[in-house]
Amino acid sequence: MNILALDLGTSSVRGLLLDGDVRPLPGALARRKTVLTADGDGAGTLDPGQYLACLIECLDELHEGGHLREVDLIAVSAQWHSVLPLGVDDEPLGPVLTWLDTRPEPSSASGGPADQVDYHQRTGTWWHRCYWSVRLPWLRAHAGTRVGRFTGLVEYALGRLLTDAPMSMSQASGTGLLDLRTLDWDPEACALAETRGGDLPDLATRDWRGRLRPEYARRWPALAQVSWAAPVGDGAASNVGSGCVDDSRAAVTVGTSSAVRLLQRMPAHAAQTPLPQRLWRYRVDHDHVVTGAAYSSGGNLFAWADRVLRLPTGPALEQALALLPPGDGVPVHVGFGGDRPPGDRGAGSGELRGLGFDTTAVQILAGLMHGVCEQVVDDLVLLESMAGRPVDVVLGGGAMAASAWWRRAFAQVLTPRRVDFGRHPEIGATGAALVATGRITDAVVVADISRTDDQAPATQA
Incomplete structure (x- = not known):
């Protein structure tokens, strides 16, 4: 087939x-x-x-x-x-x-x-x-x-x-x-x-x-x-494709934008678990929902920096980032594209702070990437309150696949949680296929979830 x-x-x-x-x-x-x-x-x-x-x-x-x-x-x-x-x-x-x-x-x-x-x-x-x-x-x-x-x-x-x-x-x-x-x-x-x-x-x-x-x-x-x-909404499909199909794992996906989500079985006409005020909830299909938060900032910040700053290219960029600790970089507010709901700040709310004549383009990029990591933490805590326990995190999306430094930064920010990387290259497409064929429970095997070997030592078990 x-x-x-x-x-x-x-x-x-x-x-x-x-x-x-x-x-x-x-x-x-x-x-x-x-x-x-x-x-x-x-x-x-x-x-x-x-x-x-x-x-x-x-x-x-x-x-x-x-x-x-x-x-x-x-x-x-x-x-x-x-x-x-x-x-x-x-x-x-x-x-x-x-x-x-x-x-x-x-x-x-x-x-x-x-x-x-x-x-x-x-x-x-x-x-x-x-x-x-x-x-x-x-x-x-x-x-x-x-x-x-x-x-x-x-x-x-x-x-x-x-x-x-x-x-x-x-x-x-x-x-x-x-x-x-x-x-x-x-x-x-x-x-x-x-x-x-x-x-x-x-x-x-x-x-x-x-x-x-x-x-x-x-x-x-x-x-x-x-x-x-x-059709399956892209965020829901990405959760399934990441292998995050129950409340033991949350997906943190970074593509053009970014999101943190938890999938639960919640059939139509059945009682629904209370929804925290700051989170949204959408349907995967007639039997499942996904709850979470989305942000206007993600890989689009990298694209902006690549277009505007004189960044190194290819392997040279990853080598330059590797010289910076994951928490290093200039202080930022990553609201370049405004807020996703429930926030109401418009586009143009981004900020770069603490710049000096010795600030480098790579430090600005690192600050932007680290800001994307930090925005998910509070909402992940809310998702854990729904699950009643700490959850593991699976990183996915094109931006995560492209940067080992960014994966390490997420692992540091989300410590002490277990943080894995879903290595499957097409999580949205495969997630939609699994939903269409009624095989959501097979997602963990398909997602190729593995503990990344590039995490900060503090996060390793």
Whole structure:
């Protein structure tokens, strides 16, 4: 059994083939970088047409390479929180707002949830600019014409390829409008979002499977009869791909941004454990939830430093970092991209402090990287309060794979916890495949979790 796994992220679109053991097949990978538009006003947008073109190009490349011939299932890891307004003709009215966009503000005409604590427990979210409860009214006010309906970027792209593309429970939970227990749109959240009847996506059933439209079935004949599984939010997929599938392990993932998360079994309509006020909760599928905190800072800080500072390149950079203790570097505040919920600071809140004429570019980078490590500690303590005990930590994501120094810095900051590194290169794609095949419990084996040999001595058992 081969699985085509699609990773539909913010910075790139990837397609790769996995074998029956959910291992990547050599050479069967196609990737396209997306064009994210960001500015000082807090915009963080993607062009829906260009994004769809990236996805089609990936599938074309895999088809031309002969990699689609034995695919039995298509799994999707998908970015959370994006929203796209469509006109009455079902065409985009503008760009896609990604999680990075901090421009939407709550309507002054609305007072917010009647009971903020209960709202948070039901939806796992807050009345915040990251969620559709705030974004939809803002988009209507700025659309310049009548909005027919709203959709997520992933639902838009899949809706062009498939005969139907309802929103999965995982994706719907990322909008902030879903009641996590009933698995239906929350009436109060929808009222805050000023939704109008059928302007929200249909919700996928537990057994939903998608099929290609005839024109794309002809384009990729090997996929004509292949089923598409419901998309899994990228954070949830990354937890599964990291092997963090119960409350004994928390995943700390650093890609473009970063997050700390704990996965628990929590079936629909069952009682839910109380949600700490500072944490969010989203669905993995109908039976599991992931609870945690996300941050706007991660590998994007490294990308900024690489672009702006005169950093060494390649192995020379890692050698220069190795000369600095993991806690060294200039003091920083890593809010370059603003706060993720529940914080409300806008983009441009980052700070570099204590600079002198002898401060080096590598010291600035080290301070930024160490700041990313420190931001997770307090929220990890909250997750441990849910588990009732200390938890192990598994580091994952492209930024972690790229830097041994960064892994050592995390190990130092998180001491005395056991800190491991998930060496699997495609945690989002493999996590989505494991969810799609009902094999979440196999994730620990697939993730290739191992104690890293590059941790600070203080963390070793």
